[in-house]
Amino acid sequence: MGWVLGSVFKLTLVIEAIGFVILAARNxxxxxxxxALWHALFHSVSAFCNAGFSLNDDSLMRYQGDPVVNLTISxxxxxxxxxxxxxxxxxxxxxxxxxxxxxxxxxxxxIMLLGTCALLVFGTSAFLTLEWDGILQEFSLGKKVLVxxxxxxxxxxxGFNTVDLGSLTNASLFISILLMGVAATVISRLMExxxxxxxxxxxxxxxxxxxMIWHDVQRLSPMLFGGGSGxxxxxxxxPGAPLPxxxxxxxxxxxxxxxxxxxxx
Numbered sequence: 455m456g457w458v459l460g461s462v463f464k465l466t467l468v469i470e471a472i473g474f475v476i477l478a479a480r481n482x483x484x485x486x487x488x489x490a491l492w493h494a495l496f497h498s499v500s501a502f503c504n505a506g507f508s509l510n511d512d513s514l515m516r517y518q519g520d521p522v523v524n525l526t527i528s529x530x531x532x533x534x535x536x537x538x539x540x541x542x543x544x545x546x547x548x549x550x551x552x553x554x555x556x557x558x559x560x561x562x563x564x565i566m567l568l569g570t571c572a573l574l575v576f577g578t579s580a581f582l583t584l585e586w587d588g589i590l591q592e593f594s595l596g597k598k599v600l601v602x603x604x605x606x607x608x609x610x611x612x613g614f615n616t617v618d619l620g621s622l623t624n625a626s627l628f629i630s631i632l633l634m635g636v637a638a639t640v641i642s643r644l645m646e647x648x649x650x651x652x653x654x655x656x657x658x659x660x661x662x663x664x665x666m667i668w669h670d671v672q673r674l675s676p677m678l679f680g681g682g683s684g685x686x687x688x689x690x691x692x693p694g695a696p697l698p699x700x701x702x703x704x705x706x707x708x709x710x711x712x713x714x715x716x717x718x719x
Contacts, residue, residue: 461545462538466502473498473530480522501530506613518616519597524604531612532570540566577606577633584626589617609633 474494481490493509500507508514517523533541540563547558556564582590582602590598601616608614609630622630 458542461542465538465541465545469530469533470498470502473501473526476522476526480520480526497527498530501527501612501614502534504531504534504612506608508614513613513615515616515618518601519593521600524600524616527612527614528604528607531607531614532574535610535612536566536570539563573610573633573636574603574606577609577629578603580629581605581626584623584629588623588626589621605630606633610636 477494477498478491481494484490485493496509510516514523514527543560543563547555578599582598585602586598590601593601604614604616610633
């Protein structure tokens with residue numbers, strides 16, 4: 455048991471650290487240092503835990519054509535989705551020729567690896583075909599493949615998105631639901647066997663919820679407690695003074711105003 459816990463801790467630390475370094479290096483090119491490092495850390499942990507939470511209002515749509523961010527997040531999500539039993543099995547059988555490595559893997563690991571590859575290929579191909587003349591129409595071929603791959607990956611285990619999900623065709627949404635159903639089945643079996651995974655997920659959700667509430671309080675505090683900004687500053691100081699244009703109620707159309715007494719009567 456001690457070896458398992460130690461190996462899980464090391465794998466988690468190493469994989470999330472690699473993701474953090476890559477994302478931080480990319481973010482530092484476009485964001486202030488503190489924000490770049492914080493976003494890199496948060497998204498690395500969120501991706502590996504398959505939480506899918508993002509600090510951006512548009513999830514990861516701003517990185518839609520960025521292969522560094524897309525492939526790093528995908529690698530983290532897929533690694534976390536395989537589960538620690540598979541990763542530990544791969545670690546134990548890493549030495550030797552490739553054929554021997556595969557033979558020594560347990561059946562569960564083989565099924566997970568083959569199933570993951572098959573679902574990624576199926577989801578990417580289906581999304582690419584169904585949205586070729588749709589949401590992917592204006593993209594280059596490389597960007598179409600990248601967006602399709604990321605959407606296929608994200609549907610199975612995470613919640614990130616690089617496209618507007620409301621603009622997808624019904625067929626694409628149906629395929630997405632199928633992929634989510636497969637992922638939910640696999641994850642539920644893993645959590646039934648390794649219950650501590652559920653506690654990690656709950657802790658992550660609580661942490662993210664507190665962080666979101668804190669940011670909302672900071673953003674709304676000027677409006678709630680005055681300070682010359684917010685909606686309170688828009689109200690007139692003198693009684694009877696006209697309201698600003700943006701706060702006035704629109705008058706009903708003449709026909710509706712004429713019919714109102716009859717309806718009330």
